[in-house]
Amino acid sequence: MDRPPSSLLSIASIVVSMTAVAIGNGMMLAYVPFVLTRLGAPAWVPGAAVTAIAFGGLVGCVIAGPLIRRVGHARAFSCSMALVILSALLVSLGVHPILWIIARGLYGIAANTNFIITQSWLNHASENHWRGKAMALFYMAYVIGLGAGAWLFGRIPAEGNLAPIITVFFTAVAILPIGLTRLPTPPAPAKVSVDIPMVWRNSPVALMGVLASGGLSMVVQGFTPIYAANAVSQQDVAALMFVMQFGLLFIQYPMGAFSDRIDRRVVLIATCLLVVAAGxxxxxxxxxxLVLLMLVFALFAGAVETVYSIANAHANDRTDPADFVPLASTMLIAWSASATVVPMLVTVLTPFFGQRTFIYAAMAVALLYAGFVLYRLRKRSEEVSESREGFEWKTAQIPNAGALCESEAKPE
Known part of the structure; x- marks a missing residue:
């Protein structure tokens, strides 16, 4: 059945909802590690809270599809928002490290579920000629929301439970636009199809790039506030997290545009070297x-996010459109697995090597991936003329989950 004509304005409810969610998330991403570090929790606890987010995200990848098939997109979105609220309420009960780790795990489940729901809905609601603009608007609004949440954290007292209460407020607000939207509900989603051999055959560089970016993103975004909390004030930590969210605006787009003109693998190597230089x-x-350090970490975060977006574009360059759904499924699972394992290793090693361990880890991952890409460049000379998709503005904090919920109903 033909859908009625739509426009960019029609997806405003989804964008507004996820921006409200991002404000609360940005606040908690700064608040939890800051409080755990300042109150003298055991050294492993702040890192474990970061790992819990990634592990929860991996769980979310598994349960989101069945949940959406059972209750639909709108109800599943409300359920995931309920998990975000429960997570914040657990944090508001006082500083109990184990409880906070569980709470961050619940948030991780909700976060990936949210992304799968909203990206699927955006793909269904938007039309081909403006889908790229819709996705760019979605990603940019979310990142700005994260930055706004970090900035807001610097304006409230860290003592007490005001931060989680504000998070509950913004999450509750996020339910309203989706509850009132007139957007058609997407059809039942397809099953998650993971095909690692197919993705490896098409592009080993892309698969390893997504693995690298999962670890890089969670390490840099998750451990930076822990590192800063030991040295500067709450306001300075908030300012640092705020500036970092905008680093990708000034790094990712130019590097992505450059990758549209030359071999993306060369740009991936250059981006990895930029990660090492920033580290x-x-x-x-x-x-x-502090000002110079903020600029350095903005460069650090921007380069890290760029690895994901260019690797994603490289994967799409080399994959048949019929395989886009298993491609997205496999890459999301790979991203989530790496985002769990690498922060876990950093958490284990930090008591032995100090608070800068995450910087060394990010540099090591970037160097290993750059070496792998260089090896592939030398090993295999690929065709000069190839079909290339345009670069899309993306962030590794919002893995490309939309295709996990593509419709089973295909036009005949």
């Missing part, structure tokens, strides 16, 4: 020069 600068610049 070395982060080790060199002290918190006494």
């Amino acid at each position: 070395m600068a982060a080790l060199t610049v002290s918190f006494a020069n």
Whole structure:
């Protein structure tokens, strides 16, 4: 059945909802590690809270599809929002490290479920000629929301439970636009189809790039506030997290546009070297020069996010459109697995090597991936003329989950 004509304005309810969610999430991403670090929780606890988010995201990848098939997109969205609220309420009960780790795991489940629901809905609601703009608007609004949440954290007292209460407020607000939307509900989603051999055959560089970006993103975004909380004030931590969210605006788009003109693998190597350079600068610049350090970490975060977006574009370049659904499914699972394992290793190693362990880990992952890409470049000379999809503005904080819920009903 033909859908009625739609426009960019028609998806406003989804974008507004996820922006409200992002404000609360941005606040908690700064609040939880800051409080755990400042109140002297065991050294492994803040890192475990970061790992719990990623592990919860992996669980969300598994349960989201069956949940949406059972109750539909709108009700599933409300359920995931309920998990975000429960997570914040657990945090509001006081500083109980194990309880907070469980709470961050619940948030991780909800976060990936939210992304799967909203990206599927956006894909269904948008038309081909403006789908790219819709996705770019969605990603940008979410990142701005994360930055706004971090900025807001710097304006409230860290003592007490005001931060989780504000998170509950914004999450409750996020339910309203989806509850009142007139957008048609997408059809029942397809089963999640994971096909690692297919993705490896099509592009080993892309698969390894998504694995690298999962670890890089969670390590840099998750451990930076832990690192900063030991050295600067709450307001400075909030400002650092705020600036980091905008690093990808100034790094990702130029590098992505460049990758549309030359071999994306060359740009991936250059991006990895940029990650290493930013890591070395982060080790060199002290918190006494906070403004410069903020710029360094903005560069660090922007380069990390760029690895994901270019690897994703490279995968789509080399995959038949008929395989886009298993491609997205496999890459999301790979991203989530890496985002769990790498922070876990950093958490284990931090007591032995200090708070800068996450910087060394990010540099090591970037160097290993750059070496792999260089090896592939030398090993296999690929065709000069190839079909290439345009670069899309993406963030590794919002893995491409939309295809997990593509419709089973295909036009005959």
